[in-house]
Amino acid sequence: MGAEAKRAxxxxxxxxxxxxxxxxxxxxxxAERGYHATTTRDIAxxxxxxxAALYIHYKTKEELLxxxxxxxHRLALDILRRAREGDGSPAERLAEAVRTFVRWHAEHHTxxxxxxxxxxxxxxxxxxxxxxxxxDSDAAVRAIIEDGVATGDFDVPxxxxxxxxxxxxxxxxxxxFSADGKRTPGEVGELYAGLVLRMVGYAGQE
Amino acid sequence: MGAEAKRAxxxxxxxxxxxxxxxxxxxxxxAERGYHATTTRDIAxxxxxxxAALYIHYKTKEELLxxxxxxxHRLALDILRRAREGDGSPAERLAEAVRTFVRWHAEHHTxxxxxxxxxxxxxxxxxxxxxxxxxDSDAAVRAIIEDGVATGDFDVPxxxxxxxxxxxxxxxxxxxFSADGKRTPGEVGELYAGLVLRMVGYAGQE
Numbered sequence: 001m002g003a004e005a006k007r008a009x010x011x012x013x014x015x016x017x018x019x020x021x022x023x024x025x026x027x028x029x030x031a032e033r034g035y036h037a038t039t040t041r042d043i044a045x046x047x048x049x050x051x052a053a054l055y056i057h058y059k060t061k062e063e064l065l066x067x068x069x070x071x072x073h074r075l076a077l078d079i080l081r082r083a084r085e086g087d088g089s090p091a092e093r094l095a096e097a098v099r100t101f102v103r104w105h106a107e108h109h110t111x112x113x114x115x116x117x118x119x120x121x122x123x124x125x126x127x128x129x130x131x132x133x134x135x136d137s138d139a140a141v142r143a144i145i146e147d148g149v150a151t152g153d154f155d156v157p158x159x160x161x162x163x164x165x166x167x168x169x170x171x172x173x174x175x176x177f178s179a180d181g182k183r184t185p186g187e188v189g190e191l192y193a194g195l196v197l198r199m200v201g202y203a204g205q206e
Numbered sequence: 207m208g209a210e211a212k213r214a215x216x217x218x219x220x221x222x223x224x225x226x227x228x229x230x231x232x233x234x235x236x237a238e239r240g241y242h243a244t245t246t247r248d249i250a251x252x253x254x255x256x257x258a259a260l261y262i263h264y265k266t267k268e269e270l271l272x273x274x275x276x277x278x279h280r281l282a283l284d285i286l287r288r289a290r291e292g293d294g295s296p297a298e299r300l301a302e303a304v305r306t307f308v309r310w311h312a313e314h315h316t317x318x319x320x321x322x323x324x325x326x327x328x329x330x331x332x333x334x335x336x337x338x339x340x341x342d343s344d345a346a347v348r349a350i351i352e353d354g355v356a357t358g359d360f361d362v363p364x365x366x367x368x369x370x371x372x373x374x375x376x377x378x379x380x381x382x383f384s385a386d387g388k389r390t391p392g393e394v395g396e397l398y399a400g401l402v403l404r405m406v407g408y409a410g411q412e
Contacts, residue, residue, distance in 0.1 A: 034240030116381065117323060161389070161397045164382070165375060172378035175322065176370070183367070191367045198404045 010108060014071065019057045021047040023071075026064040030114045035065060035121045065118060066126040072108075072115035073133040079104060080140035090148030091202050095193035097141060098170060102192045105173040106185035112174035141166055145200055155201030166196050216314060217277065225263045227253040229277075232270040236320045241271060241327045271324060272332040278314075278321035279339040285310060286346035296354030297408050303347060304376060304402045305395035311379040312391035318380035347372055351406055361407030372402050 014020040025046035029038040040061050044054040058064045083097030105112045122130060142163040148154030156162050173188060183191070220226040231252035235244040246267050250260040264270045289303030311318045328336060348369040354360030362368050379394060389397070 033242040035243075036239040037242035157400075158397060161394075162401065165398065165401055168378045168382060169371060169375045172374045172381070175378070176374060188367075191364060192371065194363075195368065195371055195405050198407060199401050201404060 010111065011071065014067070018047075018049065018053065022049070022054055022057055023064065023068060026061075027068055027111050027114055030065070030068075030118060031110045035061070035114075035118045040064075062121065062123050062126070065114075065121055066123070066130075068111065069115050069119070069122060069126075069130050070133075072111055073130055073137070075104065076101065077133055077137045077140070080137050084140045084144050090144055090151060090153050091197055091204060094141075094144045094148065094200065094202075095197060097144060098166065098193045098196045099186075099189040101167075101170045102173050102189040103185045105170060106177040106188055109174040109177045112171070116171055116174060138163060138167060148200060148202070153202060153204065155203070162199060166199065169196070216317060220273065220277065224253075224255065224259065228255070228260055228263055229270065229274060232267075233274055233317050233320055236271070236274075236324060237316045241267070241320075241324045246270075268327065268329055268332070271320075271327060272329070272336075274317065275321050275325070275328060275332075275336050276339075278317055279336055279343070281310065282307065283339055283343045283346070286343050290346045290350050296350055296357060296359050297403055297410060300347075300350045300354065300406065300408075301399040301403060303350060304372065304399045305392075307373075307376045308379050308395040308398045309391045311376060312383040312394055315380040315383045318377070322377055322380060344369060344373060354406060354408070359408060359410065361409070368405060372405065375402070 011020045011023050014023050022043060026038070026043045029042050029046060033042075038061070040054055040058075041051050043061070043064065044051045047054070058067075079100045080097050083093050083100065086093045086096060088096070119127065119130065142159060145154060145156055145159055145163055145166075149156050149159065169192065173192075177185070177188065217226045217229050220229050228249060232244070232249045235248050235252055239248075244267070246260055246264075247257050249267070249270065250257045253260070264273075285306045286303050289299050289306065292299045292302060294302070325333065325336065348365060351360060351362055351365055351369055351372075355362050355365065375398065379398075383391070383394065
């Protein structure tokens with residue numbers, strides 16, 4: 001799938017078409033120049049629309065960021081919850097969580113950077129809502145690790161700290177991943193799944 | 207040490223005093239608003255100077271970013287080289303590299319964010335120089351891991367990938383670390399040193 005098709009798929013749930021074009025344009029602009037250096041006029045221009053047409057869909061630049069952040073965070077939470085509720089052993093579910101979470105951050109690294117680095121620009125109410133989604137993501141991974149500790153498959157002295165480190169390792173893929181690099185998103189996901197199983201002291205490994 | 211004293215210490219090598227004030231002001235402005243949204247006028251204002259006085263020390267905004275990035279990257283490289291050249295076993299040296307590298311990213315998270323996230327804003331020549339320093343940092347950590355593989359202390363199927371993951375895990379501390387959080391920089395360093403020894407399959411652990 002090309003970059004263009006992937007972008008369209010990523011925002012498929014945003015309707016109508018004009019709103020989707022604005023969101024796509026905003027992600028690109030925020031990623032290139034940062035949120036504060038981007039104007040609604042820049043975004044409208046990139047989407048081939050007038051500032052007045054933008055205003056029909058989004059009253060402020062912050063509303064655009066909020067939509068982008070919400071879609072990104074809900075996707076992340078879905079990925080991690082699906083892994084938590086899977087059928088396999090704790091090790092299989094943790095590996096699957098890491099594999100899919102990493103793949104998302106690699107494939108959608110432009111969006112992921114905006115989602116991860118511009119949290120501070122959200123208005124207070126929106127910020128609180130997004131922080132809630134992040135807590136839920138953290139809880140999903142923590143639950144898998146706790147399952148593994150309970151079955152004796154994992155050996156984790158500090159569950160909260162290890163959960164934080166696992167998520168942090170995956171999220172930082174968005175910073176360094178390049179489509180021109182040596183590893184595909186799937187390969188990074190496999191490598192990281194193996195490293196994370198080591199981090200939780202998975203006994204059955206190798 | 208208070209935040210103010212820590213900031214002064216961080217840039218102690220930048221002289222004269224006016225240049226140091228400008229660098230400190232630029233770090234704060236870039237961290238809050240992003241590089242592209244910051245003007246040299248903003249920076250001069252924060253430093254209590256006129257734009258003309260700024261111009262004596264830095265001809266462009268990019269020169270300020272280059273100095274900040276250079277100081278930050280050289281410090282990181284020093285930390286990792288010192289660990290590589292230390293006396294201990296590979297496990298002790300790797301733990302020390304992680305401990306000190308993490309502590310730096312936690313204590314100086316504002317600077318570290320600018321250093322890590324604004325690479326793309328450097329001019330081509332400056333960018334190439336900084337990328338060279340990053341390669342040297344990567345090589346220092348890789349050398350410790352290779353030492354451990356050679357002595358049989360570590361079991362690492364993918365040395366390059368694991369080196370990348372170790373550095374990435376440490377660097378992302380700058381994103382999430384908060385001075386108001388539950389863990390001190392030293393505690394995060396200890397936690398991460400243990401997790402990294404697991405990532406390299408250190409046999410002697412626990």
